[in-house]
Amino acid sequence: MSAMYLYLIGGLVILLVCGDFLVRGAASLATRYGISPLLIALTIVAFGTSAPELLVSVRAALAGAPGIALGNVVGSNVANILLILGLPALILPIACTGRTVPHNMIIMMAASVLLIVLCFVGTLGVWQGVLLLSLLVAYLVYSGWDARMHPYDPPPLAAGEDAIPAPAPPSDSFSAETAAHDLPHGDVKPLNLSRRIIAAKILFGIAGLPIGAHLVVDGGTEIAHAFGVSDAVIGLSLIAVGTSLPELATSVMAVFRRNDDVVVGNIIGSNIMNILAILGVTALIAPLPVAPDFLSFHLWVMLGAVVMLLPMAMTGGKVGRIAGAVFLSAYGAYLYAMFAFGHVNGVV
DSSP states (O other): OHHHHHHHHHHHHHHHHHHHHHHHHHHHHHHHTTOOHHHIIIIIIHHHHHHHHHHHHHHHHHTTOHHHHHHHHHHHHHHHHHTTTHHHHHHSOEEOOOTTHHHHHHHHHHHHHHHHHHHHHSOBOHHHHHHHHHHHHHHHHHHHHHHHHOTTSOOTTOOOTTOOOOOOOOBTTBOHHHHTTSOOOTTOOOOOOOHHHHHHHHHHHHHHHHHHHHHHHHHHHHHHHHTTBOHHHHIIIIIHHHHTHHHHHHHHHHHHTTOHHHHHHHHHHHHHHIIIIIHHHHHHHSOBOOOHHIIIIIHHHHHHHHHHHHHHHHHTOEEOHHHHHHHHHHHHHHHHHHHHHSOBTTOO
16 A cells, blocks of 8 residues: 555656656747747646646546546546635735736636537547547637737736746756756747757656646546545545646746736646647547536536636736635535545435
């Protein structure tokens, strides 16, 4: 049993580190070749921080644990809003003022409702996967068009007036590689990483993610079986939080820099990617039967979390400390309800 805990912890650490390398490498690549920062935020960064969910869900589906595959996505979307947004809001209030926030919020709401409808129809299979991936392509095309139409509008990864100054020339204790991972912020001029360093970061992230996913799924499944806890509950809680660690790290760093668009944009983009990309790909690989507890409880919690964020995102309001405390309390209540009433055979 101790080996399973080591697998789980080691896998989560690998996912976090390699996911971070993949995001930083992809963002440096986009910056080097002049791709819009808005497109980076809504696609590369969002997908990069969701890469652990993708690998875990695919691995779980192939291993015959569909509860982890679906639970990982639903649980991550709940955690992204209630935990990943709630925790930084306790540090400093987060403003939802980006130009793209309202219509991307609507897209996230629509994707969440669509997922619920598809789950009520039945098992998520090939045609559902094709539908979700087709909508993903449409979303990416729309994001690219929007970026071209508004090249000077502050995107989710652009800093506001409080942007940090350009880094000083690297010294012996602070290398160019370390300094250059940050994304462009307004007038900040990022250091120009070489193609080798960028390629190394991306390859390291891509190579390490499957290893981390393998360890997480194997460790989580064995622990679930040993304690009589369903695969779905493990996927909805421990693994969901673990694979959301890249979003948490990004959000906490961004809130300290007062770059609120990073926090909100990354969360909304990641949730959209989780539904359209991750479930789309996973459903094409293996069918995902939907357990009754998803239909009666977990999917509605996911939708409820979206509704909690909706007023602030649509009006340009702030997620303040009180709202952050409410979000965290709601997440704690969700975990309590799941383990208190639904840990045996996944019945809620």
